[in-house]
Amino acid sequence: MKDKYRNIYNRHKKILEDLKKHNNFYFKDDNPQISDAEYDKLKKEALNLEKKNPHLKSKRSVEKIIGAPPSNEFKKIKHLRPMLSLSNAFNKENMIDFLKKLKNFLNIKTEKIDLFCEPKIDGISATLIYEKGILNKGLSRGDGITGEDILQNIKTISKLPKIIKGDVPKILEVRCEIYIGKNDFKLIEEDFANPRNAAGGSLRQKDPRETAKIPLKYFAYGFGMIEPMKFKTQLDFLKKISEWGFSINPLSKKINGIEEIEQIHKKIDNLRSSLDYDIDGLVYKVNDLNLQKRLGNTSNSPRWAIAYKFSAEKAVTQIKKITIQVGRTGAITPVAKVEPVTVGGVVVSNATLHNEDEIERKDIREGDVIQIQRAGDVIPQVVSVDTTKRKKESEKFIFPKKCLCGAITKKEVSKNTKKRDAVRRCLRGYDCRFIAKEKLKHVVSKEAFNIDGLGKKVIDQFWELKFIKEPSDIFQLDYNKIKKLEGWGDLSIENLRKAINKSKTVNLDKFIYSIGIRHIGQENAKILSSFFITIKEFSNLFEYKKRENILKNLGELDGIGETQIEAVNNFFNNDKNVLITKNLIDQLKINDHLIINTDGKFSNKKLMFTGGFENMSRSEAKAIAENNGAKVLGSISKKLDILVVGNTKPTKRKINQAKELKIKIITENEWSKILNS
Ligand code: IVH
Numbered sequence: 001m002k003d004k005y006r007n008i009y010n011r012h013k014k015i016l017e018d019l020k021k022h023n024n025f026y027f028k029d030d031n032p033q034i035s036d037a038e039y040d041k042l043k044k045e046a047l048n049l050e051k052k053n054p055h056l057k058s059k060r061s062v063e064k065i066i067g068a069p070p071s072n073e074f075k076k077i078k079h080l081r082p083m084l085s086l087s088n089a090f091n092k093e094n095m096i097d098f099l100k101k102l103k104n105f106l107n108i109k110t111e112k113i114d115l116f117c118e119p120k121i122d123g124i125s126a127t128l129i130y131e132k133g134i135l136n137k138g139l140s141r142g143d144g145i146t147g148e149d150i151l152q153n154i155k156t157i158s159k160l161p162k163i164i165k166g167d168v169p170k171i172l173e174v175r176c177e178i179y180i181g182k183n184d185f186k187l188i189e190e191d192f193a194n195p196r197n198a199a200g201g202s203l204r205q206k207d208p209r210e211t212a213k214i215p216l217k218y219f220a221y222g223f224g225m226i227e228p229m230k231f232k233t234q235l236d237f238l239k240k241i242s243e244w245g246f247s248i249n250p251l252s253k254k255i256n257g258i259e260e261i262e263q264i265h266k267k268i269d270n271l272r273s274s275l276d277y278d279i280d281g282l283v284y285k286v287n288d289l290n291l292q293k294r295l296g297n298t299s300n301s302p303r304w305a306i307a308y309k310f311s312a313e314k315a316v317t318q319i320k321k322i323t324i325q326v327g328r329t330g331a332i333t334p335v336a337k338v339e340p341v342t343v344g345g346v347v348v349s350n351a352t353l354h355n356e357d358e359i360e361r362k363d364i365r366e367g368d369v370i371q372i373q374r375a376g377d378v379i380p381q382v383v384s385v386d387t388t389k390r391k392k393e394s395e396k397f398i399f400p401k402k403c404l405c406g407a408i409t410k411k412e413v414s415k416n417t418k419k420r421d422a423v424r425r426c427l428r429g430y431d432c433r434f435i436a437k438e439k440l441k442h443v444v445s446k447e448a449f450n451i452d453g454l455g456k457k458v459i460d461q462f463w464e465l466k467f468i469k470e471p472s473d474i475f476q477l478d479y480n481k482i483k484k485l486e487g488w489g490d491l492s493i494e495n496l497r498k499a500i501n502k503s504k505t506v507n508l509d510k511f512i513y514s515i516g517i518r519h520i521g522q523e524n525a526k527i528l529s530s531f532f533i534t535i536k537e538f539s540n541l542f543e544y545k546k547r548e549n550i551l552k553n554l555g556e557l558d559g560i561g562e563t564q565i566e567a568v569n570n571f572f573n574n575d576k577n578v579l580i581t582k583n584l585i586d587q588l589k590i591n592d593h594l595i596i597n598t599d600g601k602f603s604n605k606k607l608m609f610t611g612g613f614e615n616m617s618r619s620e621a622k623a624i625a626e627n628n629g630a631k632v633l634g635s636i637s638k639k640l641d642i643l644v645v646g647n648t649k650p651t652k653r654k655i656n657q658a659k660e661l662k663i664k665i666i667t668e669n670e671w672s673k674i675l676n677s
Contacts, residue, residue: 009056050062075148077139077149079145084300096258105295115254119268124203126218129225157218160247174224175220188214195277202216317340317341328516330427370384403432442514447522451503454474465485472580475588518567556635556637602628608643612647618646
């Protein structure tokens with residue numbers, strides 16, 4: 001009998017230890033080792049033992065273990081409006097630049113624009129949809145376009161209104177940041193890497209009772225869809241939702257001008273450590289919602305807001321060695337391997353030295369005592385060298401002239417500025433194995449194919465094992481081989497397979513961005529996608545003769561200049577690039593470019609703008625034209641349908657060219673009339 005009890009006792013103890021271990025794999029390492037079902041089975045067994053033998057609970061109990069592997073089984077729902085990110089500012093100059101850009105876009109000459117300032121909460125973002133005042137949907141951000149239905153878990157937040165009464169719009173979508181208070185986190189800090197991780201894990205529990213174990217809090221900061229729209233300013237909106245019972249951040253404030261921005265920034269940076277929640281900067285938003293609407297968005301972030309990050313945390317350490325790293329464009333970046341030091345809660349052992357010129361300018365040497373700083377997620381930088389601590393025998397660092405692959409590196413001369421680049425590059429593209437690996441990391445990155453579970457470390461591992469040599473290999477992985485690797489369980493393999501399969505269908509612009517042509521970022525990829533429309537047309541670039549013709553036309557696109565055209569040409573002049581691109585295409589289903597707003601006022605028309613405009617900037621005019629279905633060209637050609645001539649200093653030559661080609665010309669006043677009609 002005694003033995004039987006001992007066995008039960010031991011089994012119960014072992015299960016609880018295992019559950020804790022698997023929580024660590026999930027929450028701390030982000031690398032689950034067993035499936036949800038296996039986890040649940042263990043948990044059930046322990047619960048049964050506790051039910052039959054209540055005395056077991058006196059020492060340890062399943063109920064006291066916080067967290068369970070979050071579920072992958074949430075319903076996916078498309079956001080009513082995309083959830084974007086914010087662009088960042090790190091210093092006063094960046095903020096002055098932001099203010100200048102706002103004014104330029106809106107064509108405002110003198111008066112200052114009111115801003116609304118809020119702390120940027122470092123939590124998990126969610127969006128709440130109230131229909132006729134009733135909370136009906138709660139979604140995670142997901143990839144910004146599609147979120148996950150986590151309503152039941154969100155409902156466990158006590159201060160979040162489930163029903164709102166009063167003069168509530170029919171549809172009200174409130175965006176918020178969910179967090180765990182620093183004090184509450186202290187009680188559970190053994191189980192999680194940080195409060196943000198804990199909040200994320202808690203929100204993704206399958207069983208809301210698990211979520212309810214951890215006290216979640218939130219601040220509402222914005223909106224998605226509101227119908228009918230009744231607010232005029234961000235301040236109006238927050239005031240009203242606060243009356244309806246939402247928590248809004250008490251430090252939020254309307255401000256105006258760069259001096260006030262700097263003042264409040266310093267003030268809140270000083271308060272920062274005393275707050276019960278983590279913040280990593282302040283968000284500045286244009287207060288007037290009408291102006292926000294006019295400013296609109298770029299591909300990832302609104303033009304009307306910016307996150308001004310707090311100054312980076314600094315630390316002193318010593319350089320052990322200077323090595324080089326090769327980026328996906330062949331750029332050679334020097335990296336200082338330093339004595340490990342904690343900066344802002346993270347142990348740092350590498351810091352970037354930017355480029356050869358920077359090392360020369362600061363005279364940075366191996367063995368030097370340096371100050372480093374870390375801002376956000378970016379790799380830490382070397383701020384300064386303490387030359388007083390330098391040994392006599394220290395020698396100047398001689399920058400290697402060769403890439404890690406052995407090839408000679410070069411500094412290019414810019415065609416536009418005729419200046420020599422500060423960055424050395426290896427020019428071998430996929431032929432350099434170091435560049436090839438970085439290109440793969442770009443392909444799987446968030447902005448490109450966005451493949452969950454295939455991060456940088458996994459690419460390194462699969463590359464070393466020769467599982468992946470070029471992008472198309474990602475879609476032909478042998479999962480049986482992966483299964484044999486340590487750290488890969490059934491669940492993680494299944495998740496990887498799902499994520500890869502999902503990303504096989506891709507929009508043309510994402511595809512163009514992913515193949516990593518130099519100077520073709522997300523915005524340019526979109527412009528090219530709207531030009532080619534189909535992958536078939538894009539593939540004409542592979543053939544020399546056809547490419548020549550296409551490149552001549554690319555110059556007409558607003559935003560595409562000589563640099564980009566040359567980069568496209570160089571890329572496809574390389575047979576290996578063409579082959580690798582073709583192989584990738586074979587693995588994918590590439591969607592045609594979606595023409596949005598074909599029913600706009602200028603649907604399918606090609607427009608060009610010349611001269612300055614009185615009531616708006618050229619950028620705004622361009623954005624309006626595109627929102628109305630137009631394609632905006634950068635030069636006059638037969639293809640152009642309308643030339644819009646602004647009232648200030650239009651180029652005569654362009655007007656004459658258009659007249660010769662019998663292209664319709666409209667004045668700024670006529671343009672305004674069409675927009676208001
Ligand atoms: S405004 C981009 N305000 O930061 C759309 N965002 O980097 C406008 N965040 O996804 C966002 N506090 O999760 C805004 N006061 C605040 C915020 C805030 C935290 C998060 C939010 C967003 C991310 C953007």
